[in-house]
Amino acid sequence: MKLATLFDEAGHEFALVGGPVRDACLGIPAHDMDFTTSARPDETQKILDRWGETTWDIGKEFGTIGASLHGLTVEVTTYRSDEYDPSSRKPQVAFGDTLEGDLTRRDFTVNAMAVRLPTMELVDPCGGLSDIVDAILRTPIDPIISFSDDPLRIMRAARFTAQLGFDVDLGTMSAMSELAERLDIVSAERIRAELERLMISPYPRRGIEIMEYTGVAERVLPEVAALKSTVDEHGRHKDVYEHTLTVVDQAIELETDEEGPVPAPDFVLRFAALMHDVGKPATRQFGPGGKVTFHQHDIVGAKMTRKRMRELRFDKQTTKDVSRLVELHQRFHGYGEAVWSDSAVRRYVTDAGPLLERLHRLTRADCTTRNRKKAMRLQAAYDDLEKRIDELAEQEELAAVRPDLDGSQIMEILGIEPGPTVGRARKYLLDLRMEHGPLDQETAVEKLRAWAKENL
Incomplete structure (x- = not known):
């Protein structure tokens, strides 16, 4: 890949990371291409400017620069080593120096794998490949720490259960229960996004069951x-x-x-x-x-x-x-x-x-x-x-199904102005249509005038 070569020639590490690596191991086509690098954001942007047709830096404060070329969209993020404020799920962004350190901070081991490019070396410090084989979800670090740092990962556990059909290991599931109330600090929009993805996954029942079993459903x-x-x-x-x-x-x-x-x-x-x-x-x-x-x-x-x-x-x-x-x-x-x-x-x-x-x-x-x-x-x-x-x-x-006369016709026939009476007449005609099916124009006018005589 030319992009990997550009980073390598500039003296920076470059790797495909996360979901695309996991999906490749599962034989699933990858839709998003996420990369990580030792380069800092400004250096990343210079390289992407040389490679892509367009680039954007909307995620620059988090170390992410995006680019596209011939319909291929990529995002490249600098190695991260974040710290979390207990009162918020938003990290205090700190850039890291190693790929292994970046992978360890991720949500689940199956998402904590990378392929170094251009050498094609698999990097799997947390045993993600083994967990894929065992169809198990667990966190790279103590799940209490992981979920406390970012409670949205609790919902992501339920979502990945539905998406991948994996089980959640006992320690991770126990932490979901213990820290379910931490979801209260997560925005409703973030919760909704995970819930939507869970419901359109191949196995939504599994995600719902894990939410109920762990007490997460009581919060969500x-x-x-x-x-x-x-x-x-x-x-x-x-x-x-x-x-x-x-x-x-x-x-x-x-x-x-x-x-x-x-x-x-x-x-x-x-x-x-x-x-x-x-x-x-x-x-x-x-x-x-x-x-x-x-x-x-x-x-x-x-x-x-x-x-x-x-x-x-x-x-x-x-x-x-x-x-x-x-x-x-x-x-x-x-x-x-x-x-x-x-x-x-x-x-x-x-x-x-x-x-x-x-x-x-x-x-x-x-x-x-x-x-x-x-x-x-x-x-x-x-x-x-x-x-x-x-x-x-x-x-x-x-x-x-609509009334046989529209609002304009009703006003013209009855000689009335727009207002509640038009709505009442329209409802009467709709009820007639429901009961008797379509009426011809002459009959509909006759019925409307008879109704008006009794009700106006």
Whole structure:
């Protein structure tokens, strides 16, 4: 590599480091190219200026200079030997002198490997290669010190468990539990970023389980941790926590390829599956004979989901989509009890809007009963609902059901100005559309005038 040669000719050490080395050992294509060097930032920038088409120094205070050439983006960081203030996870940056020292300060041994360039020498002072073979996560130094220095590493442990399918060694797991409260000093945005990466990883269930087991979920997703409280020693209803994990697994199985309606990995579907029953602990009631009910847990759960996602600084659209799926996930169950009218089917589709394909999958994933007959009955009912949706969609543009007259037409026909009355009239026409399907222009005008005569 020409870049390595430039550093070598300038008298500096240069190495590929961290994730790309780990992924190469696992046979996974590397997407990011991270390098480390003995050169100080100013020297690094001079070399990158000679090599790249563009360079940037936005991370210079932390020793990182970036550059790109022919679509290849690289980041080069000076060896570091940081110290941490116990009240903050932000390090007091200090540059180091050795590659081994730089590797030892990293989060996990599997990320603490490097390949010296251009000699291609593997440098593995912490036994990362052995841990890759054993599929284990552990820290290069005492995990108490590592997690105390940077508590976000606790979340990264859960995320790498989900991403790599590795286990966490006992000492590291114990430190996660002991220092979970240190996550309180980490910004919500950083927590959210790790949670998002965990949920779109190949094995999110593993990450969720380690979070719950270590008490991390109580700090990050207390609503999910609380599902454990619904475990019923008398067996009067299913284990909601285990049910939730199964729903996540089943929702993932229902994702599609890139050409399908819900391409994998889909964060919105997966997170809705994780949160769909969080309203149950707050709504659980025991009736006659020990019967357990969770009335309106969907509505309560949607509010809880919205609140948690706002606290974690999720964007508004993602928050809206996930909480809406939680709110709608029970809607289908009335279909299996009684045949819906065309109006009810239209409203189901309209209420789901652009989330319909995800709602299909969440609803199907929510069936975890071991009763084979019940499972087959629910499957048949949902098959029938989807068939009816398709049939109605052929007759009308069901996914975009709107009143037969728009706001401008309503104002012109009734001779009114913009205001609440237009909204009331529009709602009336939408209800008509839901109940009877599309109306022709003449009928819609006639119905609107009749409504106005009685209500205005």
